[in-house]
Amino acid sequence: MSFDRKLAIATRIAKEIRRDRRSLAMIIGAPVIVMSLIGFSFQEQKPVLNQVAPALIATMSMFFVFVLTGISFLRERSQGTLERLLSTAVSRSDLLVGYLAGFLLFALIQSIIILMYTLFVVDVEYSGNIWDIVFILLMVTVTSVSMGIFVSTFAKNEFQVVQFIPLILAPQIFLSGVILPTSQLPGYFQTISGVLPLTYANRALRDIMLRGASLSDVSTEIGVLVLFAVAMLTAAALTVRKT
Amino acid sequence: MPDIGAEANTDSAISISGLEFAHGNRPVLNGINLEIPKGVSFGVLGANGAGKTTLIKMLIGRLKPDGGSALISGQQPGPELADSVGYIPQLNALYEALSVRENLNFFARMLGLSDKSHRIKAVERAMELVGLSDRADSVITGLSGGMRQRVSLGAALVHEPQLLLLDEPTVGLDPELRATFWQHFKEMTDSGVTILISSHTMDDAAHCDTLGFMRDGVFIATGTPDELRRSTGKPDSSLEDAFLHLSKASA
Numbered sequence: 001m002s003f004d005r006k007l008a009i010a011t012r013i014a015k016e017i018r019r020d021r022r023s024l025a026m027i028i029g030a031p032v033i034v035m036s037l038i039g040f041s042f043q044e045q046k047p048v049l050n051q052v053a054p055a056l057i058a059t060m061s062m063f064f065v066f067v068l069t070g071i072s073f074l075r076e077r078s079q080g081t082l083e084r085l086l087s088t089a090v091s092r093s094d095l096l097v098g099y100l101a102g103f104l105l106f107a108l109i110q111s112i113i114i115l116m117y118t119l120f121v122v123d124v125e126y127s128g129n130i131w132d133i134v135f136i137l138l139m140v141t142v143t144s145v146s147m148g149i150f151v152s153t154f155a156k157n158e159f160q161v162v163q164f165i166p167l168i169l170a171p172q173i174f175l176s177g178v179i180l181p182t183s184q185l186p187g188y189f190q191t192i193s194g195v196l197p198l199t200y201a202n203r204a205l206r207d208i209m210l211r212g213a214s215l216s217d218v219s220t221e222i223g224v225l226v227l228f229a230v231a232m233l234t235a236a237a238l239t240v241r242k243t
Numbered sequence: 244m245p246d247i248g249a250e251a252n253t254d255s256a257i258s259i260s261g262l263e264f265a266h267g268n269r270p271v272l273n274g275i276n277l278e279i280p281k282g283v284s285f286g287v288l289g290a291n292g293a294g295k296t297t298l299i300k301m302l303i304g305r306l307k308p309d310g311g312s313a314l315i316s317g318q319q320p321g322p323e324l325a326d327s328v329g330y331i332p333q334l335n336a337l338y339e340a341l342s343v344r345e346n347l348n349f350f351a352r353m354l355g356l357s358d359k360s361h362r363i364k365a366v367e368r369a370m371e372l373v374g375l376s377d378r379a380d381s382v383i384t385g386l387s388g389g390m391r392q393r394v395s396l397g398a399a400l401v402h403e404p405q406l407l408l409l410d411e412p413t414v415g416l417d418p419e420l421r422a423t424f425w426q427h428f429k430e431m432t433d434s435g436v437t438i439l440i441s442s443h444t445m446d447d448a449a450h451c452d453t454l455g456f457m458r459d460g461v462f463i464a465t466g467t468p469d470e471l472r473r474s475t476g477k478p479d480s481s482l483e484d485a486f487l488h489l490s491k492a493s494a
Contacts, residue, residue: 002355002357004352004357008352012341019382079339081336081337081338083305083332083334083336084336084350085353087303087325087328088355089323090322
C-alpha cells in the first residue's frame with residue numbers, strides 16, 4: 001500500500017480525461033442536454049417539476065457517473081494496462097483509492113453541473129442549504145464510482161457494460177421513489193427498495209430540497225449511503241485483482 | 244522429453260516443477276519442469292495455444308497453479324517480487340493519451356520508484372536504452388507500432404529488473420528493430436539479467452541462449468539452438484525443422 005501509487009493513478013486518470021477533449025465536452029454537455037430536455041418539458045407544470053427534481057438530480061448523477069466510471073475502468077482492462085498494473089506491486093487499495101480519487105473530481109463536476117443547471121437554469125425551486133445538497137450528491141457520486149468499478153469487473157467489453165446500465169439502474173429508478181412514492185409500491189418491491197442506494201439519496205434530497213431539512217435531519221440516509229459506498233468499494237476491491 | 248543439454252541449477256532464476264493449470268476443464272499446462280539459470284535468455288517456442296502466455300502469467304503471479312510449483316529465485320511469484328521482475332504483456336499496454344516520458348514515469352511509480360530524482364534518472368536511462376529520448380514528449384497515439392513496442396520494453400526495464408518476462412515482444416517489428424531489441428537483450432543478459440521470452444517465430448529462437456519447444460502445455464524439448472538443430476540427425480537442419488521433427492516425435 002503506497003500513497004505515491006494512489007496519487008500516481010489519480011493524477012494519471014485526471015490527465016487522460018483532461019486530454020480527451022471530446023469526452024470532456026460530453027461529460028459537461030450530456031447532462032446539460034438531458035436536464036434541459038426534462039426540465040423545459042415540465043415548464044408548464046412547475047409544481048410537478050419541483051416535486052420530482054430532487055429524485056431527478058440524484059438519478060441523473062448516478063446514471064452519468066456510473067457510465068463514466070464503468071466504461072473508463074473497462075478501457076483499462078481492454079487495452080491491457082490493468083494486466084500490466086497488476087504485475088507490479090500495486091495493491092487493491094492503491095488501485096481503488098487511486099481510481100476513486102481520479103474519477104471523483106470529474107464525476108463530482110458532472111454532478112454539480114446537473115445540480116446547478118437544474119436549480120439555476122431550469123429554475124427549480126428549493127429550500128434547504130445548497131451545500132447540504134452538494135454533500136448528498138458527493139455521497140451518490142462516491143457510491144456510483146465504486147459501483148461502476150465493481151460492475152465493470154464483470155464485463156468483458158463495452159457492450160456488456162452498456163447491458164449493465166438497465167440492469168443496475170432501471171430497478172433503482174422504478175423502485176427508489178423517482179416515479180412512484182415507495183410507500184405506494186407492492187410490499188415485496190418495498191423490501192427491494194430498502195436495499196437500493198438511490199432510495200436513500202432521493203429521500204435525503206427530497207427532505208432537504210422540499211422541506212428544508214438539515215444534514216442532521218437526514219443522518220440515517222447519509223449513514224446508509226456511506227455504508228453502500230464502503231460496501232461497493234469493498235466488493236470492487238475483492239473482484240478487481242481477479243479480473 | 245528429450246532434455247538436450249539442460250542441467251539442474253541450484254542458483255536458478257526460474258525453477259518450475261510439475262506445473263499444472265487448467266482453464267475450466269481444458270488443461271493448458273500439463274506438468275511442466277524447467278530450470279533457467281541466471282543471466283541467460285530462454286526462449287519459449289510454440290504454436291498459438293501451446294500455453295506460453297499462461298506460463299508467463301503464472302510467473303508474474305497472475306494465475307495460481309493447479310499443481311506443482313513455479314519459483315523465481317526460490318520465491319513464489321507475486322507482488323513481493325515486482326521490483327525485481329519486468330513484464331511485457333502481449334498487447335503494448337500503454338496509456339495512449341500520455342507521452343513516452345509520462346508512461347515510463349507512471350510505471351516507474353507503480354514499480355516502487357517513489358523517489359522523484361531517482362525516478363527521473365531511471366526514466367531518462369530507460370528512454371535512452373530503447374532509443375526514444377528524442378520522442379520523450381510524444382504522445383503514444385502519434386507513435387508507430389515499433390516505437391510503441393520500444394516504450395513497452397522501456398516500461399518493463401525502467402526499474403532495472405533482474406528477470407524480464409516478455410510475451411511475444413517482437414511481434415510486428417521490422418527486422419531492423421527486431422535486431423535492435425535482441426542487441427538490448429544480449430547486453431542485459433551479459434550484465435546478469437535473465438530473460439524469458441515467448442515467441443512463435445524461429446527468428447527469435449535463433450537469438451536465445453537456450454530454448455524450450457512447447458506443445459500442448461508441456462516442453463517437448465529444451466536445449467541450445469545448436470543442440471536442438473542437431474536433434475533431427477541432419478547437419479543442415481533449421482530450428483523450424485527441429486521443432487517439426489520433435490513435435491511429430493512427441494505426438
